[in-house]
Amino acid sequence: MAGAGLGMAELVPVAGGAAVEDYVALLKPRVMSLVVFTGITGLLLAPGALHPVLAVIAVLCIAVGAGASGAINMWYDRDIDALMTRTRDRPIPAGRMTAAEALGFGTTLAVGSVTLMGLALNWAAAALLLLTIAFYVGVYTMWLKRRTPQNIVIGGAAGAFPPMIGWAAVTGDVSLESLALFAIIFMWTPPHFWALALYRSADYARAGVPMLPVVAGLTETRRQILIYSLLLVPLTLVPVWLDVVGWTYGAVALVLGALFLLAAWRVWREASERSARHLFAFSILYLFLLFGALLVDGVGGI
Amino acid sequence: MTDGPGTDSGKAEFARKQRARNWAIGAVLVALTVLFYALTIVRMGGH
Numbered sequence: 001m002a003g004a005g006l007g008m009a010e011l012v013p014v015a016g017g018a019a020v021e022d023y024v025a026l027l028k029p030r031v032m033s034l035v036v037f038t039g040i041t042g043l044l045l046a047p048g049a050l051h052p053v054l055a056v057i058a059v060l061c062i063a064v065g066a067g068a069s070g071a072i073n074m075w076y077d078r079d080i081d082a083l084m085t086r087t088r089d090r091p092i093p094a095g096r097m098t099a100a101e102a103l104g105f106g107t108t109l110a111v112g113s114v115t116l117m118g119l120a121l122n123w124a125a126a127a128l129l130l131l132t133i134a135f136y137v138g139v140y141t142m143w144l145k146r147r148t149p150q151n152i153v154i155g156g157a158a159g160a161f162p163p164m165i166g167w168a169a170v171t172g173d174v175s176l177e178s179l180a181l182f183a184i185i186f187m188w189t190p191p192h193f194w195a196l197a198l199y200r201s202a203d204y205a206r207a208g209v210p211m212l213p214v215v216a217g218l219t220e221t222r223r224q225i226l227i228y229s230l231l232l233v234p235l236t237l238v239p240v241w242l243d244v245v246g247w248t249y250g251a252v253a254l255v256l257g258a259l260f261l262l263a264a265w266r267v268w269r270e271a272s273e274r275s276a277r278h279l280f281a282f283s284i285l286y287l288f289l290l291f292g293a294l295l296v297d298g299v300g301g302i
Numbered sequence: 303m304t305d306g307p308g309t310d311s312g313k314a315e316f317a318r319k320q321r322a323r324n325w326a327i328g329a330v331l332v333a334l335t336v337l338f339y340a341l342t343i344v345r346m347g348g349h
Contacts, residue, residue: 019319020326051349053340060337120341 018097025091026074026102027067027109034287035066035162041291042166042181045244045298050170057120058169062162065113065129069136069158071106075099076141080207086200117169125168132161146208149215156189157182163291180238181294187232188287191225191264195280198222199273222268225279229264233257236290239298249297253290260286 039062043055050058074081074090082093091097110133118126140155160182167178194212197204198221201213213221236253239245263279 014316017316017319018323020322023323023326051344053344054349057337057341120345 013092013095013098015098015101018091018101022091022096023105026071026097026105028070028073029067031070031159032063032066034284035159036063037288038181038185038291039063039162039166041295041298042163042178043169044166044295045163045181046167046170046178048170054121055169057116058125058166061113061117061121061125061129062165064109065117065133066162068106068109068113069133071102071109072133072137073141075103075106076137077145078102080146080209083207084200084203086203117165121169122172124172124174125165128161128165128168128174132158132165135161147210149210149212151210152193153190156186156193159189160185177239177242177244180235180242180244183235183238184232184290185287187228187235188283190228191232191260192280192283192287194221194225194228195267195276195283198267198276199280218271222271226264226268229261233261239294245294245297249293252293252297256286256290256293 036059040059043050043058074092077087078090078092078099081087081090087093092099092102114126114130114133117129136155136158140151140158144151144155163181163185164174164178167181168174197211197213198218201211201218204211205214212224216224233254236257237250240247240250240253260282263275263282266275267279
């Protein structure tokens with residue numbers, strides 16, 4: 001059970017002693033930036049127009065909902081966060097905030113963002129936002145993360161929902177086009193996280209998180225990264241086929257896809273930490289550039 | 303941590319963090335007020 005025993009280095013924080021920065025850290029701002037960007041892309045690509053104030057509110061709700069998921073995730077994972085180098089300085093394991101404060105903060109933001117989305121935009125977008133939070137917290141964090149190496153494959157859906165939420169904020173429904181945007185991020189997530197897991201496997205093993213490199217080994221993980229990368233590239237062309245964007249985006253997607261495949265192939269071939277770090281860093285840039293191209297082509301009409 | 307919560311410097315640090323939090327909460331409340339005002343105007347305009 002999460003937090004059942006913080007064990008060796010248990011730190012007892014004082015309630016109300018957390019700094020503003022600690023609350024910001026709970027929101028996982030770096031993850032939030034990618035969520036916001038893909039959410040905005042969905043919102044701007046959707047057919048129809050939204051009043052700028054309503055568009056700002058929709059993006060705010062997506063950002064706050066994502067932040068809420070992060071805060072509740074940090075509440076639940078506080079025991080394993082304390083064991084991993086990458087996460088041990090987070091506000092709860094570092095003893096700067098009580099677990100109850102984090103849970104209260106996350107829950108308040110989750111309820112507030114979903115309610116505001118429903119009242120200001122529409123309830124389809126609000127339901128998708130609620131599904132995203134529930135999926136990240138319930139399905140990924142509480143159910144899959146500690147049980148199966150497929151945790152980030154299925155759990156990755158939570159990170160793929162934002163463009164669908166942005167789209168639904170405008171149209172009030174779910175369409176094939178928004179599902180295509182979902183599918184791109186869904187297929188991008190495994191190679192992205194497994195690249196990180198390749199050079200952080202000792203961390204995950206210490207915390208007992210069954211990431212693929214821990215359970216199936218480094219070689220199998222590299223093979224899986226290559227397979228998912230090969231599936232990802234053709235999927236990135238679906239928005240062209242659906243007429244959401246044109247071949248300007250298609251050309252960018254092909255070039256970026258070739259670079260992604262090259263990085264994944266290097267991970268498989270070289271089997272070095274350097275190549276895994278390179279793929280992880282490039283995968284973030286890749287998604288930003290890919291969705292940037294979607295925006296430029298789809299909204300700019302080039 | 304070098305200063306425990308019971309020491310003078312610990313108490314001063316605690317008070318400083320609480321002041322900063324109060325300012326942040328105030329800023330969020332003002333921003334929400336402006337946001338809800340704008341939302342109401344937009345909604346009343348038929349959007």
